[in-house]
Amino acid sequence: MSTRERLIESTRTLLWERGYVGTSPKGIQQLADAGQGSMYHHFSGKEELARAAIDRTAEEMRAGADAQLSGPGTAPERISAYLRRERDVLKGCPIGQLTQDPDVMAASLLREPVEETFTWLRTRLATVVAEGIDAGDLSPVIDPAATAAAIVAALQGGYVLARAAGGTKPFEQAIEGILALLGAHTVR
Template sequence: MSTPERLIESTRELLWERGYVGTSPKAILERAGAGQGSMYHHFKGKPDLALAAIRRTAEELRATAAGVLDGPGTPYERIEAFLRRERDVLRGCPVGRLTMDPDVIASPELREPVDETLDWIRERLAGIVEEGKEQGQFGAELDGEEIAATVLATVQGGYVLARASGSPGAFDAGVRGLLSLLSPMPPTPPIRTARCCT
């Protein structure tokens, strides 16, 4: 792995573990096994390197989400696959956690890939809900954008609750609850009218 790649990967890990403020240039260099001044040789500074790392993380998260949201199955099954996909729940979402970092939120450049990723997931989920409505799998009264926001809120809130309790159980409970609310209703059998005897 080249020095720039090691610097980016090390920054990604540290941002996930410590956030932007807690990720010092010295820590990045130590984690990457890079010499003094390497960061400034390949990047303009910490913000430039952090932006490259955040973009890489955002691209990876979108690719992972696309793998299940654009995969096989009914709309419900694809949403279920997204909610139940393997995650390191106790570490939190590597993109969602950045929204709690004041330095990231204060920087339009650093915030942009975070916003784009969350918007992309929300829009893709909303489209899948609309597919399900067209197929009669979801009720016509459901609003795709509202359901998408609820799915995203369940995932991000589940990370917070799991980290607070030190157990993935809270995340899993939120997922089960949401899926039970979204679960397609079985088709209603036709009503048979009794023939009157004469």
Template sequence: MTRSPESDARTRLVDATTELLWERGYAATSPRAIMDRAEVGQGSLYHHFAGKEALAAAAFEHRAAETFAAADALLSADRPAPQRIRDYLLRQRDVLRGCPVGRMAQDADVLTSAPLQEILRTTFTRLRGLMRSVVAEGIRTGDFPADLDPQELADTVLAVVQGGYVLARAQGSAVPFHRAVTGAVALIDHAATPTTGSST
């Protein structure tokens, strides 16, 4: 189906904003930069969106949905719980660009924008809940010990990933990230019962 010029312009605006938010963050992304990247005029921007915040919310929601879907594909796979968490930790990432969702939490302007803050909060709440459910399932199946706290381990795994991004970007090298997730995998292997073992 051929898209209309109006829908094509809207798509280009969202795509351009999605990339610019990841590259520069919200505060440093101007409407002019978005229009230049999308190759549209001011009229198109304000025809589709009330302003920068509304456009950023549409772009951020799109990126957040993609990020959650990628995590869900690994964490909901038909594999033992410890292996799913290992797969999540070790999956291929564009480390030096940072997490497209977590990076937004470092932008003060995002934290004062109700729509953007809500997307950020909701995405991490869903991701924490998904990770917690995987750990809880592992406890039920005997892959993790019964005295393990699902939320503590879930938050630890997510904190390692997000903190690994920060260390890598600060050093300009992906090495600290890979060390962090490798260390987290070792923790998962230690926590897992002997029957699951490590397959990484």
């Protein structure tokens, strides 16, 4: 792995574990086994490096979600597969956690990929819900955009509840709850 890649991966790890403020250039350099000169050769500073790390995390999150949501099955089955996929629940969502970081939200360079990722996810889920309505799998009374927003809110809220409780049960309940609500509108 190149020095640039090690810096990005180290930043991703530290952002997820410590947040933006807790991720120091020195900590990044130590984890990446890279010197200060190497870091500043590839990036103008911490913010630019954090943006590269957030972009990478967002790309991976979108690819994983899209793979589940584009897979086989009905729309409700694909949404269920996405929501029930294996996750490190107690670590939380690496993108969702960034919304709680005031320094990330205050810097448009860092906030932008977070906002874009959640917009993409809501739009992608709304498309799957609309496909389910068109296929006759879901009742036409549900609104795809509102349903997608509720799914994302249940997922992100599930992470928060699980972390607060120190166990995965609240997350599992949030997922099962939103799937039960979706199931109430399943036609077939």
